[in-house]
Amino acid sequence: MRELLDDLDRWRAAGKRCVIGRVVGIEGSGPRDPGAAMAVNEDGEVVGSVSGGCVEGAVVSEALEMLGTNAPAKVVTFGYSDDEAFAVGLTCGGTIHVFMQELT
Amino acid sequence: MTTPYDELARRLRANSPTALVVVIEGPHVGATMLVTPNAPQIGSLGNDDLDRVAARDALGELEAGRTGVRHYGPQGQTTPEDLADSPTVRVFVESFAPPPHMVIFGAVDFTSALARVAKVLGYHVTVCDARKVFATARRFPMADEVMVAWPDDVFIKFGATLGPRDAVCILTHDPKFDVPAIQGALRTQVGYIGVMGSRKTHAKRLERLAEIGLRGDDLARVMSPIGLDIGARTPEETAISICGEIIARRTGRGATSLSTTSGAIH
Numbered sequence: 001m002r003e004l005l006d007d008l009d010r011w012r013a014a015g016k017r018c019v020i021g022r023v024v025g026i027e028g029s030g031p032r033d034p035g036a037a038m039a040v041n042e043d044g045e046v047v048g049s050v051s052g053g054c055v056e057g058a059v060v061s062e063a064l065e066m067l068g069t070n071a072p073a074k075v076v077t078f079g080y081s082d083d084e085a086f087a088v089g090l091t092c093g094g095t096i097h098v099f100m101q102e103l104t
Numbered sequence: 105m106t107t108p109y110d111e112l113a114r115r116l117r118a119n120s121p122t123a124l125v126v127v128i129e130g131p132h133v134g135a136t137m138l139v140t141p142n143a144p145q146i147g148s149l150g151n152d153d154l155d156r157v158a159a160r161d162a163l164g165e166l167e168a169g170r171t172g173v174r175h176y177g178p179q180g181q182t183t184p185e186d187l188a189d190s191p192t193v194r195v196f197v198e199s200f201a202p203p204p205h206m207v208i209f210g211a212v213d214f215t216s217a218l219a220r221v222a223k224v225l226g227y228h229v230t231v232c233d234a235r236k237v238f239a240t241a242r243r244f245p246m247a248d249e250v251m252v253a254w255p256d257d258v259f260i261k262f263g264a265t266l267g268p269r270d271a272v273c274i275l276t277h278d279p280k281f282d283v284p285a286i287q288g289a290l291r292t293q294v295g296y297i298g299v300m301g302s303r304k305t306h307a308k309r310l311e312r313l314a315e316i317g318l319r320g321d322d323l324a325r326v327m328s329p330i331g332l333d334i335g336a337r338t339p340e341e342t343a344i345s346i347c348g349e350i351i352a353r354r355t356g357r358g359a360t361s362l363s364t365t366s367g368a369i370h
Binding site for chain 1: 107109112113116117124126128129133134171172173196198199200368369
């Protein structure tokens, strides 16, 4: 989060809406620890990361959809969980849970 | 109006310890609270009792530097019996502890390489040397502070705050400086103490340390010659070898190549 501050301030000063995604849980082998964060603004500009590059693209799509639909905050899971397979997986075989919320 | 984010940004920039607490599942998803030692919390998770219990727990997590998810009942219930028949609130607690501190004794070429690598790893870096010609901010622009001081004064200033996440690296090669630096470091809770010098220098230094009464279990904390055996020669390679050793000591790993071992990587 610390490394996002300057860009977040710049976006907020420019009146850009943005979503922050933060890793809140990992199962199996995850490349980044809980707390790893990235942010996406309404123009699709991105700072930070939540994995080793495996799921960032999907986080951007999700973030832009949330901004478009004014969606409430939620946990989004990437990788494979017990009961369902998601479209975007981690190459390391792990699962990460990302809490996504519009910054207000 | 100041939002929790504004306040978080202010505290992160000031390096003041803070826990960010947010509901990720249950009623009031997204509700956010900021917790700091010795100050009232800012924001709310949507229930006074939940706020009180979660703030108490978040302070504990912050002290330990831990980040993770905790489970409560809607009014902050924590025991399994209380939670059995009620919906669960999942709360993510993220600890923002101040950066770890690396104190480097000796204003030499190896110092500037080590300070650079330490900054990449997120350390707050202090460079100390008693010689004011060498200990200048111009020679070590990457350091957070450069002190012209003897080891005793450095430990008077920082000794009480050095802990398991911190490191003391002694690169002076000069007994009148490194002996008091080792003595001072051993009186702290610092997690890593490394001292530069050849095996011959180290053997002589051990004799001096024994003369002033330091015993085997004290000296077992002192990593010397400093660094991992990766064949480092340049100041930059040596800095990587030192920082590799600091990481390996903290994680308790043997620092072999992953390709020759099995088991979990992280």
